[in-house]
Amino acid sequence: MADFIKHPVVGLPDRKPDPVIPADQLHFSDEEKKQIQTWISRYPTADGAVMRALWLAQEKFGFLPPEVVQLVADELNIPYANAYGVATFYTQYFKEKKGKYVLDVCTCFSCQLCGGFDMLHYLEEKLNVHKGETTEDGIFTVQEAECLGACGSAPMLQITNGTYVHNLTEEKIDALIDALREDRMPAFTSVTLPQDEDELGGNRRSDVEHTEAYQAGPVSETTR
Amino acid sequence: MPTITIDNQTFEFEGQHGLLQFCLDNGVDLPHFCYHPAMSAPANCRQCLVEVGMPQRDRATGEISTDEDGNPLIQFMPKLQTSCSMQMADGMVVQTHRSSELVKRAQKDTLEFLLINHPLDCPICDQAGHCPLQNQAYKHGPEGSRFEFEKVHKPKHIDLGPRVVLDGERCINCTRCVRFTREVSKSDQLTIIERGVKNYPMTPPGVEFNEPYSMNVIDICPVGALTSKDHRFKARIWEMSKTASVSTVGAKGSNCYYWVKDNQIMKVTPRTNMDVNEFWLADEERLEYRKFNEDRPDGPTVEGAPVSWELAWKAAADCLSGVDGSRILFLGSAWATVEDNYLLAKMADAVGASAPVYLPHVEEGHGDGWLRTDDRTPNAQGCERLGIHAASAQDLKARLEAGEIDVLYVMEDDPVASGVCSVADLAGIKVVLHHYNTTNQTLQAADVALPAAMAVETVGTFVNVDGHAQRLRPAKAIAGVNRTLSMEIGKCRADRHGTPFDKWYNESNLINCQPGWVALPAVAAALGHEMTYKGPKQIMEEVSASNPAFKGATYSAMGELGVRLESTGVTA
Structure with a gap:
């Protein structure tokens, strides 16, 4: 957002892009079609299933070029324009090809105060890319993200619309990058709140293996 | 007969009515952008906010509670309501900006929001002079802007199709154009893309906005975001006279206005006639006006x-x-x-x-x-x-x-x-x-x-x-x-x-x-x-x-x- 204030320019989408998915691959399998029909049956109109269907398409094709959005629209029998509007609304739908791992570093309010930009810049320097860019080997894309709802464990980042990495430090980023290069995805980690620490051994989420206790930061002299 | 009180004036009504349309029909002017009588009301411009209340009822008896003078007590809804999406009910009490400071303030603040990223290019904008945003900013808006940062820049003068030009910065995202293609012409060629401050109407990739009724979005656009490629920069609205007449292009006889400057037809726009063309006019009817100006004979x-x-x-x-x-x-x-x-x-x-x-x-x-x-x-x-x-x-x-x-x-x-x-x-x-x-x-x-x-x-x-x-x-x-x-x-x-x-x-x-x-x-x-x-x-x-x-x-x-x-x- 801060960058957007400095360079407040919105781009025009490519109006006549060449297709990137070969025509012979551009279809859903019977199983996927059946899945989409199940989703459609859960809503009063087919529009309701557009987000799940787009998500399925993104998992299948990696990203959502216009021809894939068209495919989803045709499958749901809704106007192409509707599906395209939904796809552009959410940053989690990738409209262009991204790296294998997309690192969304939160720089929104809480993370910014706790060093979100330091983490972003460290990552940019370490991978030698600017935010929004993909490394030359095509493994990492670094992005700046708005609030991801984990302010308690700020600063944090998210890996490809999935796993969160909490309480970021430079060391943690180093370890994360090394692990991802070896395709070792960090496990889901539940961050518990301080008041939980006395109960259940500090972990209310008995269903997850990895927990990390919330660390209360130092409180400023003036607020004390 | 059910009654409704608007600004302390009581009206009788029958049947189901949208509050905004009823107000407009009865001469109570309310500012609005996104509402159009022919289309659904998404209530997204927030300009038509009013205070709405209903008579308070005693929970035990169901009787209407009254004060010591016998007047019914009115319970107002905690937040302001969008009148375009509000259905009228018997006994409803409405306060517009004429009687409520709160509504006045809300309309002013909404306009300040709408104008944050709106470019100040009225002097070169084709819509200036008949622009609802301009008019309402004069009538109800703040005197200046408190927003001192650089405005968001969006794509300008984009050819949406053969006849319509988009200026993304001027758009206030009322979605009238999108709803027109979705609900009226059913071509589904437009959508709003992106989100937040970045959004603007656009065709999806590979689609041209070329339906035979595309130019209607120019009329319903409440700002200068969608303008006619044909009429762009040809004449200001106050330089032309308009005459209510009938289109000559087809047998439907759509009602239209002919806009004239220096004894030449400059453009043709629709005129509302619910028995013939409702609010709309086909593109061909707007563009076949050169025959009136060109190749005309001079005497017998x-x-x-x-x-x-x-x-x-x-x-x-x-x-x-x-x-x-x-x-x-x-x-x-x-x-x-x-x-x-x-x-x-x-x-x-x-x-x-x-x-x-x-x-x-x-x-x-x-x-x-x-x-x-x-x-x-x-x-x-x-x-x-x-x-x-x-x-x-x-x-x-x-x-x-x-x-x-x-x-x-x-x-x-x-x-x-x-x-x-x-x-x-x-x-x-x-x-x-x-x-x-x-x-x-x-x-x-x-x-x-x-x-x-x-x-x-x-x-x-x-x-x-x-x-x-x-x-x-x-x-x-x-x-x-x-x-x-x-x-x-x-x-x-x-x-x-x-x-x-x-x-x-x-x-x-x-x-x-x-x-x-x-x-x-x-x-x-x-x-x-x-x-x-x-x-x-x-x-x-x-x-x-x-x-x-x-x-x-x-x-x-x-x-x-x-x-x-x-x-x-x-x-x-």
Whole structure:
């Protein structure tokens, strides 16, 4: 957002892009079609299933070029324009090809105060890319993200619309990058709140293996 | 009957009403952007906020609670409500910006939000002068902006399609254009892309905004985000006069305004008539206005040589006199008004010829069941009701080739271009031609050519495909003095702009032509037949009184919105 204030320019989408998915691959399998029909049956109109269907398409094709959005629209029998509007609304739908791992570093309010930009810049320097860019080997894309709802464990980042990495430090980023290069995805980690620490051994989420206790930061002299 | 109190004034109502529409219908003006009566109310501009309350009811008894004076206690909803999406209920109490400081403040703040990223380019914006955002910012908005950062920049002057240009920065995301393509024209070519401050309307990749009704989004756009490629930077709104009239492009007779500057039609926009075209106008009806400005003749000619009107009437009469009536072919026109066709039929009768016929201009498959029709003429139904019937080009060709015709009297049509005959075929035949444009191919064969006033320069009546009789009003002046036309121009323009009575009057681009209701009586007079009328109004009175197919179609009855004539079973 801060960058957007400095360079407040919105781009025009490519109006006549060449297709990137070969025509012979551009279809859903019977199983996927059946899945989409199940989703459609859960809503009063087919529009309701557009987000799940787009998500399925993104998992299948990696990203959502216009021809894939068209495919989803045709499958749901809704106007192409509707599906395209939904796809552009959410940053989690990738409209262009991204790296294998997309690192969304939160720089929104809480993370910014706790060093979100330091983490972003460290990552940019370490991978030698600017935010929004993909490394030359095509493994990492670094992005700046708005609030991801984990302010308690700020600063944090998210890996490809999935796993969160909490309480970021430079060391943690180093370890994360090394692990991802070896395709070792960090496990889901539940961050518990301080008041939980006395109960259940500090972990209310008995269903997850990895927990990390919330660390209360130092409180400023003036607020004390 | 249920009642509603708006600004301490009580109204009675029946049935289900949206609050905003009810207010607008009853003269309570409320600012709004996204609401349009023909489309769903998404309530996303937040400009029509009002305070809404209902009488408080005692929970135990269900009785309406009253204060010590016996007045019902009103429980207002905790937040302001969007009046566009609010359904009215009995006993409802509404406070608008006239009675509520809170509403006033909310409208002002909403406008400040809408204007945060809106560019200050009103001086070069085509919408300036008739821009709801501009008007409402003056009326209800803050005096200045507190936003001191650089504004968000979005794509500007983007070709959305062949006829519509987008300026993304001016857009306030009311979604009227998107809802138009989704709900009214059903082309689904537009959507809002991106989110938050970055969003603007766009076609999806690979799609062009080219539907045949695309230009309607220009009218419903409450800002200058969507403008007409054709009219861009041509004229400011206050430089033009507008005249309520009828489109000439199809048989639907869509109601429209003709916008005139310096006696030239600059653009055509829709005029609301719920019986005919509702709020809309097809693109073809907006763009076919150059025929009114370009290739217009300058005065009458006899054998190609310019002459005075008096000599031209005489020459036309000479062509007709002394010829056996059965050897004269009168060609009426579905482009011409009912009045003019009626006079032509009268003249044919006077010289002993059979009733005129007209050439149909039907393009199969052009119509879409909405505003575009297969028939490309505005008055075929009017001709049929007058007893002037369609004649195929082949039949006429056969009659010409058989040598049955000595004189061809053509009113406002082009038999050569319609394939009736070639110029060479007309060599031995006298041709009198009332024509609109110098591109008329019959002109080369015409012995007497009489330039005719077009639909934007005359007074008259068209009957549309459904039998709706509607009046034409003169949008621009013609050369020469005609009291009836001047009076009509003065009457039908509220601002009297461009009439001889105002300071804007100018003499550029005046076409030297005559309306049919002047030309035909003049020719008839030269022939020795009296056809004296004070003007088209009197002609139409005679038609409506004498012909049951036009019962009730007088000028006063037709007014602005026309009269639905009784079905006669005739189809054009």
